[in-house]
Amino acid sequence: WLRIFDNADDREVFLNEYIPVFSHGNVIVTSRLTETVQMASPGYHLAFGDLSKENAVDLLLKQALQERSDVKLAEASRIVDTFGCHALAVSTAGAYIGTTPTCTLEKYLEHFNKKKTKILNYKVQSLDGYKKTMFSAFQLSFEQLSPATQLLMQTCTYLHPTAIPLEIFTRAAAYKGSDIGPVDLNPPTEA
CATH class of the missing domain: 1.10.8 (Helicase, Ruva Protein; domain 3)
Incomplete structure (x- = not known):
């Protein structure tokens, strides 16, 4: 197994609580916090800075x-x-x-x-x-995106970062309602 913690930059989150104690498997942590190096096994830490x-x-x-x-x-x-x-x-x-x-x-x-x-x-x-x-x-x-795309992105910020039901998008794509009129919060569904 592989577990990845990307952008682990919050000092209030203790990653050790989320890392299994099994001897098999791998963990990758990306962070700008220097103290995350303490979690790495000797020789398994890579430091990346800015590009040349x-x-x-x-x-x-x-x-x-x-x-x-x-x-x-x-x-x-x-x-x-x-x-x-x-x-x-x-x-x-x-x-x-x-x-x-x-x-x-x-x-x-x-x-x-x-x-x-x-x-x-x-x-x-x-x-x-x-x-x-x-x-x-x-x-x-x-700012180069269309207003509709901007609105979609802004709306998606209210969704859970990982548990987004795909049904939201499939139902929206199938909906044939008006884009400029009042929003029908209970559009007809097809089984």
């Missing part, structure tokens, strides 16, 4: 679907400097550039900076630099 600038620039260009050139390397380097070589932020920025026809490497920081103040002032003052960078990159991508 060169790798971050390469990742950005790949995600943005851009060919390497001196001009593009310089622009990608400016973007990477803004995000501090955080892999997820750089990847998100690249994906945004690659999927947004009106956004180029040259225009990305302009897009980002226009929204940055608004985004960062949206009740996120308590976040550290990494989280602010991630939130900003996510918000910029989120």
Whole structure:
């Protein structure tokens, strides 16, 4: 068996309570907390930091679907400097550039900076630099979604993180009601 604890960054959660004491099986824990290393067996801990600038620039260009050139390397380097070589932020920025026809490497920081103040002032003052960078990159991508997709994502935030009944989506997909009228909370069901 394999048990994975991803983003185990809450100091109030004691992971040892969730790890079986069997001698067979494996556990993977990803966390930014340095104290989680104490749970690892000797020699089984891997520490990952930020990407090197060169790798971050390469990742950005790949995600943005851009060919390497001196001009593009310089622009990608400016973007990477803004995000501090955080892999997820750089990847998100690249994906945004690659999927947004009106956004180029040259225009990305302009897009980002226009929204940055608004985004960062949206009740996120308590976040550290990494989280602010991630939130900003996510918000910029989120705003490119259609209003219906944004509403769906916002609605899904109220669902349990893992125990989401598939029936919610199958019934919604089968429902032929009006999208602009009042919501029928008891749509007809077919057996």
